[in-house]
Amino acid sequence: MTLTGKMLIGQQLLGGTRDVIRAINPATDAPLEPAYAGGSGEHVEQACALAWAAFDRYRETSLAQRAQFLETIAENIEALGDTLIERAAAETGLPVPRIQGERGRTCAQLRTFARTVRAGEWLDVRVDTAQPQRQPLPRADLRxxxxxxxxxxxxxxxxxxxxxxxxxxxxxxxxxxxxxxIVKAHAAHPGTSELVGRAVAKAVSDCGLPEGVFSLLYGSGREVGIALVTDPRIKAVGFTGSRSGGIALTQAAQARPEPIPVYAEMSSINPVYLFAAALEARSAALAQGFVASLTQGAGQFCTNPGLVIAVRGPALDRFIQQAADLLSRSAAQTMLTPGIFSAFQAGVGALSQHAKVVARGVPAQGPNQGQAHLFVTEASAFLTNEHLQAEVFGAASLIVACADSEEVRQVSEQLEGQLTATLQMDEADLANAKALLPVLERKAGRLLVNGWPTGVEVSDAMVHGGPFPATSDARSTSVGTAAILRFLRPVCYQDFPDALLPTALQQDNPLLLRRLLDGQREA
Amino acid sequence: MTLTGKMLIGQQLLGGTRDVIRAINPATDAPLEPAYAGGSGEHVEQACALAWAAFDRYRETSLAQRAQFLETIAENIEALGDTLIERAAAETGLPVPRIQGERGRTCAQLRTFARTVRAGEWLDVRVDTAQPQRQPLPRADLRxxxxxxxxxxxxxxxxxxxxxxxxxxxxxxxxxxxxxxIVKAHAAHPGTSELVGRAVAKAVSDCGLPEGVFSLLYGSGREVGIALVTDPRIKAVGFTGSRSGGIALTQAAQARPEPIPVYAEMSSINPVYLFAAALEARSAALAQGFVASLTQGAGQFCTNPGLVIAVRGPALDRFIQQAADLLSRSAAQTMLTPGIFSAFQAGVGALSQHAKVVARGVPAQGPNQGQAHLFVTEASAFLTNEHLQAEVFGAASLIVACADSEEVRQVSEQLEGQLTATLQMDEADLANAKALLPVLERKAGRLLVNGWPTGVEVSDAMVHGGPFPATSDARSTSVGTAAILRFLRPVCYQDFPDALLPTALQQDNPLLLRRLLDGQREA
Structure with a gap:
């Protein structure tokens, strides 16, 4: 499959009219062909018109049809074969096995949502049957x-x-x-985006769906992004990226005549707590796990452990020494883009102004290679200096040494919202962990015991979310099957004849759903 | 029980320090004792501090405890007896039977939520058990x-x-x-608010809960309201009122360093569709049902039918004539406050500039009595004049005469978001209704067939919500048991030892919840 450098407006490949984006191989700084000309407001208009025209039909496709569509997307992505792997590796600097794993995850994720669609629990069907004899007023049939x-x-x-x-x-x-x-592709991997976009568009066509179900736009700058978010036909936004980017989109969405929800996953430093008994018993293993998690994928994960909190003392000193030893031997790794690399450099530089560097990784051997950094500070400094909470996207972490459990609690209360919080604890730490738990539940979407925050399962129970600024909407998750709930709203049908009811609500329950029927969940 | 004119900061009765509010009996324009001095930012601070201190303990009360608390509130409200009924009638001008009915509804609502709490479905417990042998990576235990x-x-x-x-x-x-x-009482009924607030505060004490679980503030102007919405300890807002008020609160909430969700139920004109066969067969009955719904409670319902849409012709002419006859005989009714009465007068006056008056009710016989109004306009005018969509809170409605089904569709697409849409239809109208349904599903939270929108059941399947400006968040309902979902967020616990897990997630399922266990709903 040859890359065209074009956008997808429904089934149509269309060249942009704005400034050109060209991917850069961050491992070599070499630009990659082809060039991707950016879309304009007019392209947004066309894609939105198609999406709107497709909406009423697409949303009423059967559960089976929609599930099959998701599965077809997965098949079409797999059919891209090594072309996709090679292009993605070239555009991101990520190793081939990582890209292969991510492809597996992506396709498994599509198939998981297919199962979720078929199961139909997301419809949340509730039926209150009519009570015509009820006093003082009869009850209508409500579904x-x-x-x-x-x-x-x-x-x-x-x-x-x-x-x-x-x-x-x-x-x-x-x-x-x-x-x-309608996807606005990230400028860092336009070729990967085109390949995947064409696989999705082919699935739309394979499944006989209206073409407006999917479009793919490119665009440097904010023209395309803001035009999309402010188009009256767009009813929700999904975003993963920087805090400033997420806030800008959220504000644009709120300023619309009809405000819409934005699900922005933004900024998190993912505190890791090292409790006393665990630290005393296994500081070396903790240091090893920590450094592995911190440096995985050049630290470029939303769940990267950017903060370690513990009570000071000999055990913490040992941990710091052991982590510093390991980190100082860790190789510099190519980061995703020159922009992300320079932001990492700037972030590390800024943090150096406020905290002590205890270790640096092996210096860079090539362009855009991030050198891991480990910092340490005192709780008293952390409590009074908000710069110490700034996310540094990459392999950099800050250890906060506290005087006692009370200071650990104070530091925790001071934290902004997080995607995760991790407790490294042994049996003897249970009471301390229990005491801290209410704070952590208020601060984070996922709490882990004796694991590391990197690695996010796509499953029913996963929460990849959390209070602001981790996300713009703590009521949701962007990973796992509950993510479907972000794009739904309830509608009640009162006294509808069966012939006018949507299938899911019809009297004989043709979809065999477990409805909430007169207050009882059906078996 | 003697009214004190004081606020409730937890268990403490506290006098305000700002301008005094005095309820007015709208039927007589007479002010009612006592005076309620408004709270200040300092009172907001105190109430928020108490609420924050109570939060971690209150949120972990058992399901039984919390349900019992809600039931105790209901009992304590009932124990207020006629004192409450008389005060509420005096402050609102609403007839005693209506207030009695509303008390029944309020207490039933509290008991319904008690049942919902006990059932525990709102916890949405999901368990993905560990798969330590999984390849390429093991799966953690996620709950x-x-x-x-x-x-x-x-x-x-x-x-x-x-x-x-x-x-x-x-x-x-x-x-x-x-x-x-923390409730900010509406200035129209401070005495009713004090009585109910004391019943709630007594329930807090009866149930041994921390006092910060409930506070009640008064305040004219925006000092108290904005201070509440912008306090960092407040994490969500519920509001029912005007569009401008709801938008102001939403904007204040969004402008916080940590934005929070606002559930504002604001503005809806609740279109009623009269389909051809129904209109032909039963225009007189439709006119009767319509006028009864329109004038009920002086039209002061969010679901008041403020818009009627039909294809023009002799049957619609008959309906208009019959509705006009009935409406012109309907008595003027005391409205809730002098302010609401004058806003109604102004709204009716403004609508008169843009549409033809076809009937007026019996003129007012006393202060603050709203005279019902019925207007008519052509679809062509409606499509080009946004003033015709403005909500007039009270017994005023506009009939839009359309050339054909296509114009009905155009008018419908033009509508803003609504709480309800009603279809008056007979067998022969089914195809036309079916064709319009997708538009209505996009526009409204509740769709009714052959009923009237006033009257909102408190049940599992109810949706009292809808796209903006009906509400600020179409993903939710403010009536019915699903309203609890507005105030929750998911948290995931990874590899937690049983001793550290919250009861709902413990391995032996002590709350006997129907969990989503490894993708299967438990029976």
Whole structure:
């Protein structure tokens, strides 16, 4: 499959009219062909018109049809074969096995949403049957289901060129909910985006769906992004990226005549707590696990452990020494883009102004290679200096040494919202962990015991979310099957004749759903 | 029980320090004792501090404890007896039977949420058990539950002094979710608010809960309201009122360093469609049902039928004539406040500039009595004049005459978001209704066949919500048991030892919940 450098407006390949984007191989700084001319407001207009025209039909496709569509996308992505792997590796600097794993994850994610669609629990069907004899007033027949919000704009992430990009979690969950999707590709991997976009568009065609179900736009600058978010036909937004980017989109969405929800996954430093008994018993193993998690993928994960919190003392000193030893031997790794590399350099530089560097990784051997950094500071400094909470995207972490459990609690209360919080604890730490738990539940979407925050399972129970600024909407998750709920709203049908009811609500329950029927969940 | 004119900061009765509010009996224009001095930012600070201190303990009360608390509130409200009924009638001008009915509804609502809390479905427990042998990577043990968002600010509504005020739907659902509540009482019924507030505070004490679970503030102007919404300890807002008020609160909430969700139920004109066969067969009955719904409670319902849409012709002419006859004989009714009465007068006056008056009710016989109004206009005018969509709160409605089904569709597409849309239809109208349904599903939260939109059941399947400006968040309902979901967020627990897990997630499922266990719903 030859790359065309074009956008996809429905089934049509269309060249942009704005400034050209060219991917850069961050390992060599070499630009990659072809050039991708950016779209304009007019392209947004066309894609939105198609999406809107497709919406009413797409949202009423049967559960089986929609599930099959998601599965067809997965098959079409797999059919791209090594072309996709090679291009994604070249555009991101990520190793081939990582890209292969991410492709597996992306396709498994699409198939997981297919299963979720088929199971139909997301419809949340509730039936209150009529009570015509009730006093003082009769009760009407009331039936509730969930319907799709409308066309969704998805902004691909830089750090997951497959799993959180064109056919990633936001797209999969929005399509599963019955929403057409318009993706604005991330400028870092336009070729990967084109390949995946064409696989999705082919699935639209393979499944006989209206072409507006999916479009793919490019665009440097904010013209395309803001035009998308402010188009009246767009009803929700999915975004993974920087805090400033997420806030800008959220503000644009709120300033619309009709405000819409934005699901922005933004900024998290993912505190790791080292409790006393665990630290005393196994500081070396903890240091090893920590450094592995910190440096994995050049630290370019939203769940990267950017903060370590512990009570000071000999055990913490040992941990710091052991982590510093390991980190100082860790190789510099190519980062995703020159921009991300220079932001990392700047972030590390800024943190050096406020905290002590205890270790640096092996210096860079090539362009755009991030050198791991480990910092340490005192709780008293952390409590009074907000710069110490700034996310540094990459392999950099800050250890906060506290006087006692009370100071650990104070530091925790001071934290902004997080995607994760990790407790390294042994049996003897249980009481201390229990005491801290209420704070952590208020601060983070996922709490881990004796694991590391990197690595996010796509499953029913996963929460990849959390209070602001981890995300713009703590009521949701962007990973796992519950992500479908972000793109739905309830509608109630009162005293409808069966012939006018949507299938999910009909009297004989043709979809065999477990309804909430007169207050009882059906078996 | 003697009214004190004081606020409730937890268990403490405290006098305000700002301008005095005095309720007015709208039927006589007479001010009512006592005076209620408004609270200041300092009172907000105190209430928020107490709520915050109570939050972690209150949100972890057992399901039984929390349910019992809600039931105790209901009992304590009932124990107020006629004192409450008389005061509410005097403050609102609403007839005693209506207030009695509303008290019944309010207490039933609290008991319904008690049942919902006990059933525990709102916890949405999901368990993905560990798969240590999985390739290429093991799966951790993942467990999800929902936790309360945090203290909630509730703004009472003018038109439901009990059911949507101090212990109304927002308060009941937030308390059910585990959130402490701070109510800003509506200035129209401070005495009713004090009585109910004391019943709630007594329930807090009766049940041995921390006092910060509930506070009640007064305040004219925006000092108290904005201070509440911008306090960092407030994590969500419930509001029922005007479009401008709801938008102001939403903007204040979005402008916070940590934005929070606002559930504002604002503005809806609730279109009623009269399909051809129904109109032909039963115009007189439709006119009767329509006028009864329009004039009920002086038209002061969010679901008041403010818009009628039909194809023009002799049957519509008959309906207009019959509705006009009935309406012109309908008595003027005392409205809730002098302010609401003058806004109604102004709204009717403004609509008269843009549409033809076809009937007026019996003129007012006393102060603050709203005279019902019926207007008619052509679809061509409606499509080009946004003034015709403005909500007039009270007994005023506009009939839009369309050339054909296509124009009905155009008018429908032009509508803003609505709480309800009603279809008056017979067998022969089925195809036309079916064709319009996708538009209505996009526009409204509740769709009715052959009923009238006033009258909102508190049940599982109810949706009292809808796209903007009906509400600020179409993903939610403010009436019915699903309202509890507004005040929750998911948290995932990874590889937690049983001793550290919240009860709902423990291995032996002590709450006997139907969990989503490894992708299967438990029976």
């Amino acid at each position: 509730q289901r969930h319907v799709a919000l409308g066309p969704v704009a998805v902004f691909g992430a830089s750090n997951f060129p497959l799993a959180f990009s064109v056919a990633g979690g936001d797209t999969a969950s929005a399509l599963a909910a019955g929403c057409p999707v | 999800q539950r929902h936790v309360a968002l945090g203290p909630v600010a509730v703004f009472g509504a003018s038109n439901f002094p009990l059911a949507f005020s101090v212990a109304g739907g927002d308060t009941a659902s937030a308390l059910a979710a585990g959130c402490p509540v």
